[in-house]
Amino acid sequence: MFRPLELFIGLRYTRAKRRNQFISFISTVSIVCIAISVTALITVMSVMNGFDNELRTRILGAISHATVSGLAGESVQDWQRAIQIAEANPHVRGAAPYVEAQAFLQARRSSGALVRGIDPAQEPKVSDIDKHMIDGKLDALQPGKWNIVLGRELAMSLGVAMGDHVTMAVPEFRATPMGSVPRLRSFTVAGIFELGMQEFDSNLALVSMQDAARLNSIDGPTGIRLRLDDMFNARPVAKELANHLGQVYRMDTWMDSHANFFSAISMEKKVMFIILSLIILVAVINLISMLMMLVTDKQADIAILRTLGSTPRSIMGMFMVQGVLVGFVGIGFGVTLGSLLSWRLPQIVKWIERTFHTTFLSPDVYYISELPSKLQMDDVAKVALVTFLFSLLATLYPAWRASRTQPAQALRYE
Template identity: 80%
Template sequence: MFRPLELFIGLRYTRAKRRNQFISFISAVSIICIAISVTALITVMSVMNGFDNELRSRILGAISHATVSSLSGEGMQDWQQTVKVAESNPHVQGAAPYVEGQAMLLARRSNGAIVRGIEPEQEPKVSELGSHMVEGTLSDLTPNSWNIVLGKELALTLGVNVGDKVIMVVPQFRGTPMGSVPRQRAFKITGIFELGMQEFDSGLALVNMSDAEKLNDLTGPNGIRLRLDDLFNANPVARELADKFGQVYRVQTWMDSHANFFSAISMEKKVMFIILSLIILVAVINLISMLMMLVTDKQADIAILRTLGSTPRSIMGMFMVQGVLVGFVGIGCGVGLGSLLSWRLPQIVKVIEQVFHVTFLSPDIYYISELPSKLLASDVGWVALTTFLFSLLATLYPAWRASRTQPAQALRYE
């Protein structure tokens, strides 16, 4: 079977036993270094993807992908029709009304909180709060029951538990013989949730929407919360809905309030990729050393090939095959080890914690107590491509030096 001469000789050099065993050692070290670098880069990228996905799911588990609210800030009278219009959009998977406002909660201690009035039957359409209940269920928030569900950190701050009472004071005033006083009402705690995010666990409380309307003297919800099929498609969907609603309602997305946070995570991931790519560059330097010593070792062979008619370009191709092959082997081993390590990393960390009795992410300090990992094919592809380009560039100078060998000078002392 026909093979190019450069590929044939390059592969023969790879399989043949070299006279200088040190070159073989450097070649093996180059493969190991490239494999370790690729493994480290894939693993770090997967861990950052895991943290990004975990934070995104926890934040978007409490907030909606988009909200439709009244420009006047008053209750929406025809919210049922607004829900129908929103759900008619093919990208909207669910819609649910809500009432939201600030309040002061009083118990053994006091603390401010965001109080959100919801419809328990419709809330699963737009959030995952129901799946994060530590005690109780959202179904206990029935109309006129004056029940409340608190975040775990908020309950600890107030010093209360399920079954206790809290006094809610809202910034709505009513006239009394003693003057204007803020509205307040006693609520019974029927549930506690834990999202794993300080913002919500320490500052969010849930009540029935009907109770929230009565306490805030509203005749309808503040707005409609929406869940989309693709959270990154929020802005185009918001523009479409804004065109339908005209100047009556405002449409906002999660990007308006949390875009900077996720942009920072994305930028950090890119910076880490660049920094860790330098490790690959250092590993490729071993490849340059190996090829330079190989060129010196094969001076006589190069001279003979030149006298037989091989062109400088052909000689250059022979030695580039050597470097590319070492890069391919290192990349293949690194991709395999990195993918396997990223896939089983959470379990490996748990085993290490159990064996050595250590805790890497203490739940008392961190809200994400397990090391997350999410392997993406795109990241593996970029790492493999970057490493291959580095390996290819590393072969150019040694191969060029080989192509510049003068046959007469190389054979003078042979």
Template identity: 80%
Template sequence: MFRPLELFIGLRYTRAKRRNQFISFISSVSIVCITISVMALITVMSVMNGFDYQLRSRILGAISDATVAGLPGESVQNWPYAMKVVQANPHVRGAAPYVEIQSFMQAQRSTGALVRGIDPAQEPNVSDINKHMIAGSFDSLTPDSWNIVLGKDLAIQLGVNVGDRVTMVVPELRATPMGAVPRIRGFKVSGIFEMGMEEFDSGLGLISMSDAEKLKSINGPTGIRLKLDDLYNAGPVARELANTLGQVYEVTTWMDSHANFFSAISMEKKVMFIILSLIILVAVINLISMLMMLVTDKQADIAILRTLGSTPRSIMGMFMVQGVLVGFVGIGFGVTLGSLLSWQLPGIVKWIEHVTGVVFLSPDVYYISEVPSKLDWHDVTWVALTTFAFSLLATLYPAWRASRTQPAQALRYE
């Protein structure tokens, strides 16, 4: 005989044509509800992963994973030694010196901006701004050229384009026969970049590090930017470098400046997971209703099985097979459809926009103008396991009620 008996009878009940067709309908509805819930949860999690990935890529494409800096307003002491130390660390993939200047820019209009003096040959080791040039040349930032590369929105605010000139005012006074005056220097706009983030496109300019040192009257960079093999390992690496370099150097990470932003995204993702899990819980309630009606419908069968020697545990197992099978089928369809939808979602959104003429994320308003989607199999596994756990819990009470059936009472009116 087929073993185990509980699985055989549970599957037989699933395949058998019931007297009450309404139970079959509720069973189908339960499968559909679980499928839709799992599909929706996987799709939403994938979209949130996509936004997180896009924001992380754009932000970390302009800032460094970690930074070694000296005292505020001063150059890094013995910076060649600091470069050797950081490059010797096995977790550091690239390092580049820089000079940071807070400035006020004037052209057709005026605005404040952060100006970063860089070495174009070493900067690609720690950022990918050179890959986001929309006009001009990134390599134009040569020593004594007095060229500047601006973010797209910053160039618009100043009313300049490639070839135009801007005047930079550095709020650091110097003594002259006419008294203390700020440092002023003219620059030629030699390039424009667009990172897709307001923070950088509207407030960042790049010049040659040599020009920045002369403008700031220092000898050497104000810091060293680092690219790590794992950005989530920035904290331990920073502590290790701080211990090696000593107290005259300050080591900070991207977590110090943007930790709250990414923590908010992570928290939002967790909250969305909890909220959408409630949809799965509602779908599971249908499963409980279906099993309760099935137990009522099979009272006579349960009584006969009990008189033939089936134990309460065996009866309970037969009806748990029913609920688990419905949950398993719903999860299977939901994972398959949800994965396919997440994979093709950007194309589907574009098609809907083309057909309806409605733009979901307007480039004039949002810096991420396309709906991103990044399928994470870790999230898919969690969704499947959570749904399976809900389905398993939903079977316990109906199965327990079935195991408590008294044969004499159930057969009295048969």
């Protein structure tokens, strides 16, 4: 069977003999260090993917992928037609009208809030708030009943619970004998939700769309919220819809309102990858040390091979084979362990918390109380490729030193 000489000798050098047990020990240490580095990097990248996915899911569970609104804050003209055009787009999975305005809420205590009037029958098409109700249901927001659904922290700041009354003041002034006064209306708390994001739990209140329109003296919804099949395709879809809807509508996407936040998360992930790659670089130093000792130990063998006709390039190949093999084995163990650890990390963390009676992410402090993890194969491939390149580069200098061995000097004292 054909086997290249460089591969045959390189693999033979990986077998431990009595006089080079220490070199074999260093090889094992190199494999372990590379495996641990790869495992750590894959696990950290998976945890960051998990946090990114969790935040993205929670934020986009309350806001829409894209929004159709009227110009200058006016109500949407012919909104039924706009919904029909939007739903005709193959990338749109749902559309729902809404009325949105700032208001002042007062009960035992007072607080400002973003009040969103919704159609409870259409809202599940574009948001996940109905899945995060901790008390009551969205169906309670029926026209004319003047019910309100509050975020958990907003309800706590107002000091209200289910069945309590909240007075809403909107910046729609009307003339009275006492002068201009804001519009006031009493609402009954019919539900409380918790998305796990302070931006919404402490600032968002939901009412019936018809009640919100009547209170703000407008004749229709101020916008239409859209959910797409791919949120990263929001801008092209928004541009396409803008061409179909005309100039009397304005298109916005989640990228316009939260782009900086998700860009910061993406940048943090890239920086963490670069920093943790230095751990792999440190682990590869052991590989350089092992190969340098191997080159010193095999001086006589190298000299004999050179006298038999082996070229410097062939000598380099022999030692590069061993270095690459050590890196490849370390990568294999690291990818396997890292993938398994990332896959079962939430369960492992829960087991540690139960066993040692500790809490890593306290719900009283963090909005995400469980350690999320999302393993992505492109991250695994990226880590494996970077580690392989580091291992390959680590073999170059020792292999070059081996190829520069002079046979006469190496065999002088043999």
